[in-house]
Amino acid sequence: MPPSTHFLPLLAGLFLLGTPLARAQSIPFSKEKFTIDKDGLKLAQRELALGDHEFAADPARFGAALPHYLRAQKFNPNNAALNAKIGECYLHSSTKQAALDYLQKSQQLDATAEPKLHYLLARALHLSGQWTAAIKEYEQARPVAADATSDDVAVTTDDLAQRVRECHRGQQLQAHPVRVLLENAGPAINSPMSDYAPLISADESVLLLTSRRVGSTGGQLDSEGDGMLEDIYQSDWTGTTWGPARNLGAPINTAQHDATVGLSADGQHLLVYSEDNEGDIYEANLLGNTWSKPKSLGSRLNTKFTESSACYSPDGKYLYFVSDRPDGNRGGRDIYRLELEARTPAENLGPVINSPYDEEGVFMHPDGKTLYFSSKGHDSMGGYDIFKSTLNAKGQWSEPENLGWPINSPDDDVYFVMGASGQHAYYSSNQPDGQGSKDIY
Known part of the structure; x- marks a missing residue:
């Protein structure tokens, strides 16, 4: 056997790592993917259905959907659509910062799982003050028509342009902070709620x-x-x-x-x-x-x-x-x-x-x-x-x-x-x- 053939398995492995097959993939809530824990799958599917019921309400009940989605995600953390929905629920909550990790994971698993993903991810990056990354996602986002089955409003071209302007303004203001002592009023006034x-x-x-x-x-x-x-x-x-x-x-x-x-x-x-x-x-x-x-x-x-x-x-x-x-x-x-x-x-x-x-x-x-x-x-x-x-x-x-x-x-x-x-x-x-x-x- 020629000496060079000893490197073929290694080269094949390297090429495999570079293909989409080696990347994280979105896993559906199906019997084919969860053959062992069938009872756990049924419970997760039930939580997913309950979450979808709240999510699809008119108006959408994001706060009510979120705990169901989180329980389903605990069973299957690698479903792109579910991670996107969790991220969207957090964006409609008082703890918006939590949305970013879920939306980034959704994009890694399947960037096509949610038509609004670029916009949702841009919003999460925007809220975390990551101005440049947010602008990039806003520029990739496309206008979205209003959903007649929920309270989702249309995302227009003007809306996207306004968001980009906000990010540019944020960059400018953050680069020239005002002189002020900003303090939380403390636990005597503030609580774990709003x-x-x-x-x-x-x-x-x-x-x-x-x-x-x-x-x-x-x-x-x-x-x-x-x-x-x-x-x-x-x-x-x-x-x-x-x-x-x-x-x-x-x-x-x-x-x-x-x-x-x-x-x-x-x-x-x-x-x-x-x-x-x-x-x-x-x-x-x-x-x-x-x-x-x-x-x-x-x-x-x-x-x-x-x-x-x-x-x-x-x-x-x-x-x-x-x-x-x-x-x-x-x-x-x-x-x-x-x-x-x-x-x-x-x-x-x-x-x-x-x-x-x-x-x-x-x-x-x-x-x-x-x-x-x-x-x-x-x-x-x-x-x-x-x-x-x-x-x-x-x-x-x-x-x-x-x-x-x-x-x-x-x-x-x-x-x-x-x-x-x-x-x-x-x-x-x-x-x-x-x-x-x-x-x-």
Whole structure:
């Protein structure tokens, strides 16, 4: 035998390693692939079917589907379509960062298993601040039509272009961070569940917040799987630290969603979100040390559409609020101003403030002219970013200014409020160092 023939098996092995056959492949949930553990396969198939039922609902119940999918994935971790669905569920959760590993694995197993995989993977990379890799995936993604069987919305060419712009903006902002000390408010305020929408008294002695932690008044889990129904909590400043947040109880909290919205400058009037009529804003008054039962602020503010957040002007004359009402609306949710003692309708703040995308979490600074709000438009780096705009003597708003990195992140940064001193601000964000889901910083 010629000496060279001794190398043939080795060469054949090297060529085999370079072929698709040697790469990880997607494994279906079939009897042919799992001939030994038939009982385990049946249980996994059942979990997969239960997950698919929730996933295909209208609207899709991603939070309810996720635990079923995770149990099925524990039996068979190498199914590309399942990993993609788990990743998509996480992208619709408050722990979006968990999506990346599953979507990358799906792509490794079978990049064709999910038509939206490039887009979903791009979203996960975007949310983790991997700007260049996210741009690459967005550029490979294709527009996706809306799914009539679920709440999936269309991903248009304009959407993809907007995402790429957000990534470029994120690169720019991260390269020039603002000088700020950013601290998690800590376990006395934040819980393993979502905590958000802080309100601070003018002297910064009282912090009100919304939480989905265990112990809610109604004791009910949210149908979308995001913890308990919302309740309002209060934390008091002890002089050195924030005291443990306590549930305000009735009459502020009910068996439904109850969330913090706004607090008057004197701390005597509390705006509360109620899920009535698709979302209305109510007002409670402080009577001694007790809050009154919240009451609707009337039809000039509340409509059959959603009114989600609001704030008083420092002088109490105006109410700034967010609504998705169609009157003069530029995007999904816009910011409006209502003169409380007048009879005129609320006015849309116009195209300088309101973008073609959603606005949320409005707050007027104690100076009476600086408006802080969150937007998915303008020059956001992704999700809601916090912006500020100043009202001049002519009643004109300045071009909104992004508060920058690290205050803003690729995920939602919203519900920004500031104490009268101007030294401390509080807002909600989903940061890697969080106590759980959304946290207050």
